[in-house]
Amino acid sequence: MTIPPPPTEPPTAGMPDAQPSPASEVVAEWWRKDGPRIPTPTPAPVQASVHIPVPVGPAAPPSVEEAAAAFWAPAREIFAEQATTIASQIGQLLTETEAQRAAREQVEYEELLAGQRARRDAAFTKVGETAKERAERHRIEDALAGGPAQRDDLVGLVDLLANRITETPEDRAARLEAERETAKRRARAEEDAALAAAGETPEQRTKRHRQQQLADQREARTKARRERRRAARAKGDSSDRTRRFWRWAILTAISATGGYSTGLVSLIAPGGPMVGLLLAGFGWALDLHIRDRGRLRVSEVRGAGPLLILVILRVPVASGLAVAAGLAPLFTALPLYR
Structure with a gap:
């Protein structure tokens, strides 16, 4: 089978072209080339841009009136609401x-x-x-x-x-x-x-509440006792202060005499005043604890039993004070020890 040669003219040869254009010319030659070519679009004309100058650096600060108005604007609203x-x-x-x-x-x-x-x-x-x-x-x-x-x-x-x-x-x-x-x-x-x-559990809570109630009752009794002592002190005068001092001195001397009789003063006397002050410090701490941390004065103790307990418990502090003050040799001059 023989293949005929390609035609020398396109099939549309001789047909009129109303408006010839570059694109039609390109398309009219497609049969002579390797294939159809897409025409390149004509770029739009570039418009000239306008440059707007922008200042470089921080903006100009607002005026004092503008800053004051901006500051007082919210405060004025708050005052108006609260008025x-x-x-x-x-x-x-x-x-x-x-x-x-x-x-x-x-x-x-x-x-x-x-x-x-x-x-x-x-x-x-x-x-x-x-x-x-x-x-x-x-x-x-x-x-x-x-x-x-x-x-x-x-x-x-x-x-x-x-x-x-x-x-x-x-x-x-x-x-x-x-x-x-x-x-x-x-x-x-x-x-x-x-x-x-x-x-x-409810049983544990009831037991705990009972313990708290007993503690509150004891605290209330202690507080009432302190109030009575405070009221009694408010009624005193200067003469009561003198009597309280002599009562304290007499009870302290009795306790120191008891310490000498038991040999406590003779035991700590070779140690000197420092040992006496140390023993007096320990005895004073015990004395304050017994007297409700010092709220009960020595001169306010009444009754034979409480006085005897007070004298015995204050033996260490009285003995320490006697040794620290150098009064230990005076006990040998008492008629009780001759």
């Missing part, structure tokens, strides 16, 4: 009495606590809290509350300053005692919650 609140608080101070304000705050505080407790009860009921667990939780919450909270606004500050200025020493002592009791109840409530979470 109404401050005015209402001042109005309360001027028109409302102290009793009326305390009663109103107490009612508001109770309503707030009641609402918070109702929401907590509803939340714990959904997770299966029993009535016994709810009662125990309420007891701990009551101990942690500790009474109405102090207001933190202008009225609360004025009330606090007024109370501090006008309260008497007795009122101050009562307030401090109430604060200590509240802190104690709060600490014990937190301890109960922590131990309950750690697995403490």
Whole structure:
């Protein structure tokens, strides 16, 4: 089979071209080349860019008026918001009495606590809290509350300053005692919650509460005894101070005589004053511990039994003082040892 030669002209030869273009000329020659060629698009003309000069370095600082306006703008808004609140608080101070304000705050505080407790009860009921667990939780919450909270606004500050200025020493002592009791109840409530979470049984908690109750009763008796002694001292005068001194000197001399009779003074006398002071220091520590850490004075001890115990327990401190003061040779001159 013979293949005819390619034609010398394209099949469209002789057809008119309405608008000849460079692209048509390229396409018209495709049959003479290896294949059709895609015409290269003519690039768009490049427009000249405009250079805008930018200053190099930090911007110009604002003026003093602009800085002041920017600074006082938020402060002015805060003052505008607080002006109404401050005015209402001042109005309360001027028109409302102290009793009326305390009663109103107490009612508001109770309503707030009641609402918070109702929401907590509803939340714990959904997770299966029993009535016994709810009662125990309420007891701990009551101990942690500790009474109405102090207001933190202008009225609360004025009330606090007024109370501090006008309260008497007795009122101050009562307030401090109430604060200590509240802190104690709060600490014990937190301890109960922590131990309950750690697995403490109701029997163990009851036993621990009984021990705390006995300790509180003993502390109350000790405190009442100290108050009675303090009240008795307040009634004394300068002559009582002289009598207390002579009573202390006589009881100390009796204790030192007992130390010489038992040989304690003769035993520590060769050591000199330093050994005497050392023994007196140890004896004084024991003496203070026995006398309620020094709150009970030596001259305030009454009764034959307590006086005998006091004289015996103060033998070391009296003997040490005698040796430190160089009074040991004087005991040989007493008629009792001739």
